[in-house]
Amino acid sequence: GSEAAPSVGGANAAKFGGGGGDGTLKIGFTAPLTGPLAGFGAANDFILKDVNALVKDGIMIGDKSYAVEIIVKDTESNSDTAASRAGELITDDEVDVVLAIATPEMINPVADQCENNGVPCLSTLAPWQPYFLGRGGDPAVGFDWTYHFFWGAEQLVGNFVDLWESVDTNKKVGLLCPNDPDGNALSSPETGFPAGAAAAGYTVVDPGRFEVLTPSFDSIIGKFKEEGVEIITGLTIPPDFANFWTAANQQDFNPKLVTIAKACLFPEAVEALGDLGDGICTEVWWTPNHPFSSSLTGESAKELSGKYEATGKQWTQFVGFVHALFEVCFDVVSRAGSTDKQAIADAAGTTKLDTIVGPVQYGTEGLPKNISATSLVGGQWQKQSGGKYPFDLVVTNNKLSPEIPTTGTLKPQG
Numbered sequence: 001g002s003e004a005a006p007s008v009g010g011a012n013a014a015k016f017g018g019g020g021g022d023g024t025l026k027i028g029f030t031a032p033l034t035g036p037l038a039g040f041g042a043a044n045d046f047i048l049k050d051v052n053a054l055v056k057d058g059i060m061i062g063d064k065s066y067a068v069e070i071i072v073k074d075t076e077s078n079s080d081t082a083a084s085r086a087g088e089l090i091t092d093d094e095v096d097v098v099l100a101i102a103t104p105e106m107i108n109p110v111a112d113q114c115e116n117n118g119v120p121c122l123s124t125l126a127p128w129q130p131y132f133l134g135r136g137g138d139p140a141v142g143f144d145w146t147y148h149f150f151w152g153a154e155q156l157v158g159n160f161v162d163l164w165e166s167v168d169t170n171k172k173v174g175l176l177c178p179n180d181p182d183g184n185a186l187s188s189p190e191t192g193f194p195a196g197a198a199a200a201g202y203t204v205v206d207p208g209r210f211e212v213l214t215p216s217f218d219s220i221i222g223k224f225k226e227e228g229v230e231i232i233t234g235l236t237i238p239p240d241f242a243n244f245w246t247a248a249n250q251q252d253f254n255p256k257l258v259t260i261a262k263a264c265l266f267p268e269a270v271e272a273l274g275d276l277g278d279g280i281c282t283e284v285w286w287t288p289n290h291p292f293s294s295s296l297t298g299e300s301a302k303e304l305s306g307k308y309e310a311t312g313k314q315w316t317q318f319v320g321f322v323h324a325l326f327e328v329c330f331d332v333v334s335r336a337g338s339t340d341k342q343a344i345a346d347a348a349g350t351t352k353l354d355t356i357v358g359p360v361q362y363g364t365e366g367l368p369k370n371i372s373a374t375s376l377v378g379g380q381w382q383k384q385s386g387g388k389y390p391f392d393l394v395v396t397n398n399k400l401s402p403e404i405p406t407t408g409t410l411k412p413q414g
Contacts, residue, residue, distance in 0.1 A: 013334070014059060014295075016057060016060070018060055023064065026069050027071070028089030029098075030073045030086060030089070030101070030106065032106050036077050036237055037103055037237065040102035040106075040318060046311060048070065061339065062338055066339065075110075077106070079109050082110050083112070083113055090114070096333075096339045099121075099329055100122075101123065102125045103126050104130035111148075120146075120332075121146040122147050123147070124322075125318070128367075130182050130185040134181045139367075143370045144345065146370060147348045149324070150373070151285060153192060156283055156376065158196065160196070162378055162397045163257065171231075172230055173193070175206045175234050176220070176232055176234030176236060178235075182262065186261070193233055202231075207219070207223045210240075212240065213240065217247050217248070221251050230255050231255055237263065242263075242272055256413055258280050258281060260281070264282045265282060265283075265317055267391060277391055278381065278391070279382070280381045281380045282393070284404075287301065289302065289407055304323060304356060305320075320356050323356050328353060332348045349363070349370075351372070377401050378397035378398075380394055380411065382394050394408030
C-alpha cells in the first residue's frame, strides 16, 4: 500500500545511547563460519557491522546505559565444537545471553549448554521441530532458558506439496534425506514429507537415510529411476545435493520438479551447480519483497537487502533472519530491565515484536512456549538472461502465507 511507514519501535522499543558507562551487556554469538555450513554464516559480518554501529554508545536497560560486547564464536560446522564454544561463552566469557544460528546440528548443542547452565539463549535458522523435539522437548512443558523463531516442518511440507500441485506429474516423489537431525525429522512418516505427501495423494519412494557427505548417490538414483520418480524432495546440505544432482544428470535421471530444502538457500550454492541450478525449487523464508521492516532501524526488507547488495553480493535469506535475531535480543534485554539472566529469560517468554522477518511471539496457537513460527512460501531459482546475477530466487507459491507477494511463475524442470 501507500501508507506511511510506521515510526520505529513502540513504547517498548530498544533505546540506544547514554554512553554505556553503567556496565557491559555481553552477548555470545555462535555461527558456522567455516566448514560445509559456512554459507549459513555468510551475512554475519554485514549484520554485525550494522549492529555494532547501532550500539556504539550503549543500550538503555532500565535507567542505566550498558556498553555492548558481542563475542562471536565459530562452530566450524561441527556439533561438538558448537557445544564447546557455548561452554567457553558461558564459563570463560560469562555472557548474559547467547544467540545461535544455523541448523539444528549447530544450534541444539548450544541451546542445551545454555539450558543446563541457566543462561538465556535465542536462536533462529533451523526448522522448529528438529530444534525442539530433537532436544527432547516436551511441548506441554517447554524449556526454561531457550527460545527459537523459524518455520516448522508442517509449513515446509505444505509449501512443497503446493509446488508439486502446480506441475502435472505421476505423483511419485523420491525422498532425499540424510541421517542427521533435520533429515530424520523431515523423513518421519508421522510429521515429515511422507505424511504430507500421502495426505495429498502422492506416493513416496524412500531409499532410506544416507550419511552426510556421502561419496556416491548411485544406488539412490537407481531406485528413483526404477520406481519412475518424477519429483525429488527432501533436505540436504549443499555439497551433498550438488553431488546427487550432478550424478543424476550424468545418469539421465530428469525429474520434472526438484523441491529441496536447505541445499539451495544461497546464490553461491545454486551458481556452483551451473546450468543444473536452473529450476531448482526451495523454501523461501525471507526476500527483499517481504512486507516487513526492522524494529531497530525502521529499514524495510528491500532497504536492508539493497544495503547488503551494495557490498557486492547478491541478497540472501540469512540477512533478514540474522538481523531479526538481534532485534529480538535487544527487545528482550530492554524489557528485562537488567542483565539478570532470569529477568532476560522471563522477558524472552513474553516477546511480542514486529521484525524484518515478520511478527515474533513465542507460544502462540498451540506451539510450545519456546517457539515462534515465521511465515514460509515456496520459490524457484530461475536463470536470468542479462540480469545482475546468474540466478534469481522467485517466489512462485504463497498459499500458506498470502501476505508474502509472489514474484514469478513456476516452470517445470524435466
